[in-house]
Amino acid sequence: MPLANAHPKKRFFIEMFTRDIPLLDCVLDLIDNCVDGLARTGRLQMYTISDDIFGKSSNKAPCDADRPHVRVEFDTQHFRISDNCGGIDYKYALEDVFNFGHSTTRSKEYLGVYGVGMKRALFKMGDSFEIDSKTVNNGFKCKLDIINWMDKDATMGDWTIPLTETHAAKSPKQAGTEIIVSPLKKEVANLLASPSFESDLSKAISRVYAFLVGKHLKISVNNVDIEPFNIPLGKPREGKTSYEEFKHDDVKVRIFATLTSAAHERPTKDNSGWYVACNGRLVLVADTSEITGWGVGAMPIWVPKYTAFIGFVFFESKNALELPWTTTKRGVNRESEVYRKAISRMAVLARPILSFCNRKYGKDEDQEPIEREIARQMKPTTLASLVRKEGSAFEIVVPKEQKTKTTIRVQYDASISDIEKVRKHLRKPRMGAGTIGEHTFNYFLRQEGLK
């Protein structure tokens, strides 16, 4: 039987494959590689990171001085990322790191799950790169002119990258990797020059690695340390928040839904919606789209009155391939079975909170619904304190005596000249219109013997 060619072409990986991912996500992919360094050296287990978040402390957080540091630096000439997260083993680099896709024997516990992130990022950014990595056992260097490498593509023998073995790191603290991309592609240089890119990247890092930054590692962008995103979770004074967990094959799913805390800054669309994390890495942040079920089936379309809603979904598995993330890890695979199951439960858990938000806007404009006061009293809390042994649905205990309000707002227009007459009559030229309203109302009650 004649066999048709089905060979890979370097041009596809360098010129086509790189079109599907934004530059910002490429930088995050490179940071994932740094985090995986911690995982390879046993300092961090990503599939138990949720345990840390939920208060079990499976991964011991290092003290400030020992915290590994990922440095991201760039200008219009070069991009550099360096870390002291443990480095890449020379043998591992020879056999696996530069493959397109991982071998089946490789551990599936890491963030770098698909085996494309680092290569795609480097190809996207520039025409040449250098890697210098050291573990406590060995080290290697690599320098690649991407254009020359792409041109040599006759046989599978051309699909290799030259490595030079170097010496090992002197101490675990010095073990790490440095990657420099230079010269940069023109469009990349332009993007890196834009002031908004640096702030967008810092914001994305702060959110995507919200559960790692400041605890398990330090990340800086152009020498400015990133602060972890402060999740505005709220807990009612009396009542429950929504929580549920279930297992689907090898994936454990935990779902939380509540209102934002009043102690944080005023809730905005920027913070509202669903947050989805896979092995501790946030893949969706404050999502209010169809991807997280808004406007589909039982979930209404997100509208501003739902700004106070906040929900979290954690997927975790020892086999990261089972997780419902996309190859860019900035989105979810909506067709994955575990995600579809989660979506139907997310709608159930969100519903009482959305009903509560609806009640914040009562029919009677003059009366402020009690729900607004309750929302203002939401206390800041942590995910750990929202975990329940059994599932629960959001329920607020409304104090009986507060159900019916005893006051009602009275508003009316009065002519300015009449108000002036009252001020003059009372000899209080600075008396406010509201006080005059109250004064005249009380006067009527007294005159008529009603008070």
Add this chain to the structure above:
Amino acid sequence: MSSTGKSYEKVHYEFRPAKQVERRMLLNAFQELRNCGYAISNYEYTGLGSIYFIDFALFHRYLGLTRMTSVEGDTDITCRVDFNCPYKLITVVHDDISAQISRLSTERRHILWLDFDSILTKELLGTVQLAASQLSVQSILLVTIDVEPPGRPEDGLTRWNPTTWMRHYREEAGAHFWHGISRKDFARDKLPATNARIVQSVIDEGLRERDAAFIGMFSFLYADGHKMLSVGGMIGGDEDKRRIKSLNRKELFFMRNKITDEPFLIRVPLVTRKERHYLDQNMPCRSNWSPSEFEMKAADVKDYRAIYRYYPAYTEMLL
């Protein structure tokens, strides 16, 4: 969507004979389910009791249900609902029914009656889907909806016809339209079947990620004023399907195998108390029987024969 709307202001619930026949038929079916091994008395009943609580009283008295929750979304009648609650064991929740569905325990079995009085809307269907996602296996889900044509008849036939009705349904339930659906499916007499098919699709959607199916049991069509459709069944597995199939169908002649089957028409003929006594003395009657003492159409006799066991008796009580 208000859980009760204002229907409690339009008609005294106690004088809705067809609705009461429906309730009693359901009661009969639940008793048969109990006889075939379902621990119905331990089920939790959640309904929209409004200010009348008739279904609650019936199910508490005759099924022995003690866990009951009435959900009221209308904030204008909070005190009135609490005041009219007939038993201490009924918990009245002032919230959206959809919010309460999320709180239903997945460990317990339920009878949930989404007794809406409005025509089908997106929000209403969302609530049905939520129920299908949340209710535990062996729970019973009932959905009642108004199947009158949407819109206002006074707008005239150019603006109130199957095309405009189809437009309404497309807006509210377009995601559940099937291939080949046309304006013919929205003719007045086709609306119950179309509604049932949409509700079935929504329930299937809610159950999609679950290891359970919806086993259709009921489809009632009646009109005490507006034409209403009630469909219902059990969320269960193959064993439940087998047990439900084995129920005494002669006793439960009104039962259906699918909610999209031809509905059982509840028609309550208007008869005087004296006529009723006479008719009851001759029930159950042969199919060609007619009263010899007074005139009565054969169709009315047939309807009466179907519902006489469930027909409520009304008397004036001077308190």
